[in-house]
Amino acid sequence: MRFLVVAVVVVLVGGARLLRRRRPRSARSPRSREWPATSGDVALVMARELRERVRSRFYVVGTVIILLVLGAAIVIPVVHHSKQHPVHVGVVGAASTQWRDTIAAAARSAGATATIVTEANAAAAASDLSAGRIDLIVGSSRVEVAHPIPSGVPTTATMVARAVASSFGEQRALHAAHLTEAQIRTLTSMTALPVVALHPGPVKGLNATSLIGVILIFMMLSQYNTWIMIGVMEEKSSRVIEVLLSAVRPMRLLTGKVVGIGLAALLQASVAIAFAMVLATSVGSHLLQGTTFSVIAATLVWLLLGYGFYCWVYAAAGSLAERQDQVQSLALPLSLPMVVGYVVALTAVTSSSPSLLVQIFSYIPLTAPFTMPVLVGLGDVSLWQVILSAAISIGSTVVVARVATGVYQRAILRTGARVRLRDVRSSS
Amino acid sequence: MGDGLELSGLTRRFGDLTALDDLSFSAHGGQVLGFLGPNGAGKTTTMRAIFGLVELDSGSVTWNGATVGPEQRRRFGYMPEERGLYPGMRIGEQLTYIGRLHAMSHGDAQRATTEWLEQLGLAERVDDKVESLSHGNQQRVQLAAALLHEPDVLILDEPLAGLDPPGIDAIGRVLTEQARAGRCVIFSSHQLDQVEDLCETVTIIDHGRLVVTGRVDDLATHGARRLTVRVDHDVDGAWVRDLPGVSFSEFTAGAVRVVLDDGVDTDVVLDRARRVGRVSEFSLVRRRLSEVFREALQ
Numbered sequence: 001m002r003f004l005v006v007a008v009v010v011v012l013v014g015g016a017r018l019l020r021r022r023r024p025r026s027a028r029s030p031r032s033r034e035w036p037a038t039s040g041d042v043a044l045v046m047a048r049e050l051r052e053r054v055r056s057r058f059y060v061v062g063t064v065i066i067l068l069v070l071g072a073a074i075v076i077p078v079v080h081h082s083k084q085h086p087v088h089v090g091v092v093g094a095a096s097t098q099w100r101d102t103i104a105a106a107a108r109s110a111g112a113t114a115t116i117v118t119e120a121n122a123a124a125a126a127s128d129l130s131a132g133r134i135d136l137i138v139g140s141s142r143v144e145v146a147h148p149i150p151s152g153v154p155t156t157a158t159m160v161a162r163a164v165a166s167s168f169g170e171q172r173a174l175h176a177a178h179l180t181e182a183q184i185r186t187l188t189s190m191t192a193l194p195v196v197a198l199h200p201g202p203v204k205g206l207n208a209t210s211l212i213g214v215i216l217i218f219m220m221l222s223q224y225n226t227w228i229m230i231g232v233m234e235e236k237s238s239r240v241i242e243v244l245l246s247a248v249r250p251m252r253l254l255t256g257k258v259v260g261i262g263l264a265a266l267l268q269a270s271v272a273i274a275f276a277m278v279l280a281t282s283v284g285s286h287l288l289q290g291t292t293f294s295v296i297a298a299t300l301v302w303l304l305l306g307y308g309f310y311c312w313v314y315a316a317a318g319s320l321a322e323r324q325d326q327v328q329s330l331a332l333p334l335s336l337p338m339v340v341g342y343v344v345a346l347t348a349v350t351s352s353s354p355s356l357l358v359q360i361f362s363y364i365p366l367t368a369p370f371t372m373p374v375l376v377g378l379g380d381v382s383l384w385q386v387i388l389s390a391a392i393s394i395g396s397t398v399v400v401a402r403v404a405t406g407v408y409q410r411a412i413l414r415t416g417a418r419v420r421l422r423d424v425r426s427s428s
Numbered sequence: 429m430g431d432g433l434e435l436s437g438l439t440r441r442f443g444d445l446t447a448l449d450d451l452s453f454s455a456h457g458g459q460v461l462g463f464l465g466p467n468g469a470g471k472t473t474t475m476r477a478i479f480g481l482v483e484l485d486s487g488s489v490t491w492n493g494a495t496v497g498p499e500q501r502r503r504f505g506y507m508p509e510e511r512g513l514y515p516g517m518r519i520g521e522q523l524t525y526i527g528r529l530h531a532m533s534h535g536d537a538q539r540a541t542t543e544w545l546e547q548l549g550l551a552e553r554v555d556d557k558v559e560s561l562s563h564g565n566q567q568r569v570q571l572a573a574a575l576l577h578e579p580d581v582l583i584l585d586e587p588l589a590g591l592d593p594p595g596i597d598a599i600g601r602v603l604t605e606q607a608r609a610g611r612c613v614i615f616s617s618h619q620l621d622q623v624e625d626l627c628e629t630v631t632i633i634d635h636g637r638l639v640v641t642g643r644v645d646d647l648a649t650h651g652a653r654r655l656t657v658r659v660d661h662d663v664d665g666a667w668v669r670d671l672p673g674v675s676f677s678e679f680t681a682g683a684v685r686v687v688l689d690d691g692v693d694t695d696v697v698l699d700r701a702r703r704v705g706r707v708s709e710f711s712l713v714r715r716r717l718s719e720v721f722r723e724a725l726q
Binding site for chain 2: 045234246249
């Protein structure tokens with residue numbers, strides 16, 4: 001966790017430095033005539049991409065929206081829970097300790113709290129119930145509510161009424177059986193036997209962090225890879241590419257571009273995760289309860305691996321296009337594997353039981369960014385499987401990057417109609 | 429291989445089309461070279477080839493005897509035909525960025541940006557986005573992008589296209605100054621009058637082949653004698669067409685320019701002109717670049 005915080009701080013400080021604008025100074029000084037090595041051109045391109053993206057209105061608004069959605073997902077349940085009023089239970093006369101304990105236990109079992117209101121007589125109790133000042137009246141032989149309990153989703157008050165009625169009914173039955181107080185206490189304090197699985201494994205449930213992580217990965221991969229494609233297309237259509245390639249080699253230009261936009265994505269993801277963790281801790285949210293470092297790390301790592309794989313594909317596609325409509329026609333087929341991976345991963349995380357399809361998808365570089373973090377979240381994968389999947393993704397990325405760079409080099413300076421892959425092949 | 433920029437045997441085919449066909453010529457520091465040719469002659473392909481933007485089938489480009497590679501190109505400045513700048517990026521930052529890509533330090537790139545924007549009358553627009561500028565001012569910024577890093581070779585593809593006369597004068601002045609500073613300046617243009625005013629030498633190509641190259645003065649004085657004849661109320665100079673040994677060249681600004689074959693007496697032309705009307709101008713003239721261009725392509 002400490003590593004994550006340090007990484008976030010480093011990325012934030014780096015981003016802030018890049019954002020700092022320096023105005024040109026007018027003072028004239030002798031210009032250096034040494035021509036430094038070219039190793040800095042990738043960093044220059046990367047810094048420009050990061051700066052321009054992070055500064056853009058789209059990025060700022062997008063980040064704010066992500067933070068708002070996360071904030072709402074964390075805060076609203078807490079506020080809703082804290083706003084639950086205790087159920088007011090009217091009791092005629094002074095309630096005994098046993099009654100108070102029985103009512104409190106019944107309310108707890110219904111997920112609520114109870115406040116006992118002592119009523120002077122039955123008429124006063126009925127009056128308070130009619131006026132809504134109390135939710136139910138507990139008598140020695142019955143439980144009274146203002147209106148008949150409707151079918152369907154019960155309210156907290158009706159659930160407490162049912163629980164209280166059940167508890168007092170049990171007590172009456174036990175007393176009718178002429179049991180001693182000690183026997184009654186023994187019976188009412190019974191606890192269920194533990195259920196033990198033959199094969200021990202992790203307890204599965206809806207892992208909110210995995211769910212948020214999958215959604216975050218899908219949103220970011222869709223958004224940032226589209227940025228790559230549009231960015232490449234715009235450099236081609238604005239013809240600035242000729243100026244750039246007169247000074248920088250295509251491979252280095254493209255590398256700087258994808259790394260810069262990738263850092264913008266990582267920065268946004270880090271800010272979102274850090275914000276969610278700080279907010280959840282400060283408001284006492286249970287949403288991220290049980291979240292382990294491995295789930296957060298898997299989300300970030302697979303975000304990077306997914307971006308690393310797809311960014312080259314989208315960059316190559318962008319070099320084939322010269323107009324917005326051409327980009328859109330290319331973006332649709334490219335997004336299909338992502339959509340499939342996303343849907344399969346969502347199904348797994350909500351059903352809490354990964355199917356064979358999820359297991360298979362976790363080793364395919366196109367879908368692994370979505371399904372593998374889910375498997376990590378569900379604890380259904382061992383370390384060697386994660387490493388194997390990551391290695392397949394990295395290896396595939398190297399191959400894809402080489403092919404994509406070749407396409408980019410041949411297509412980026414070809415203007416006019418949309419370049420087709422067979423045109424690129426024939427010109428090679 | 430000698431000093432300066434030397435292009436040797438450049439050949440590039442696109443399928444059945446031969447864009448460059450064994451093209452060779454050279455340009456030297458301290459001179460402005462006009463690179464001329466009709467549309468589709470291969471000018472842009474040649475310029476792109478110098479910057480490695482076009483893969484050559486054969487041929488070589490050298491600078492001061494060394495094959496031009498990425499390191500040499502960083503010391504070249506390029507202004508492409510279809511202007512290339514990031515429309516949404518601030519002008520100052522964009523120029524500094526391009527300067528740094530050409531291996532300038534951050535401070536040097538900023539200083540050069542400030543100086544060039546001041547020189548080109550755009551100092552106040554340093555924080556504006558490129559897309560907010562007029563066409564002419566975008567052209568100026570594009571020129572600054574090519575000049576920032578004090579390149580040894582400056583290559584400009586149609587730098588005067590679409591400019592008003594003050595814009596042409598401003599860019600022409602900069603090109604001349606750059607040549608005087610010892611740089612090798614090559615630019616293409618269809619505005620031959622401006623080329624004639626700016627260039628010491630020209631190279632004309634057609635169908636990817638060299639047609640003619642040389643000093644403007646030499647080309648202007650070379651070849652057959654030519655006359656400018658202005659006759660009152662003459663509208664097209666058609667009267668010269670039936671004169672033996674006299675070729676119609678062009679009719680501009682109310683005067684006809686003719687080319688005389690060897691042995692043709694100028695009095696024959698004068699007498700014919702007098703029969704048409706009062707002659708207000710009759711003089712032997714140099715070849716204009718437009719004539720050099722036209723005749724070279726015939």
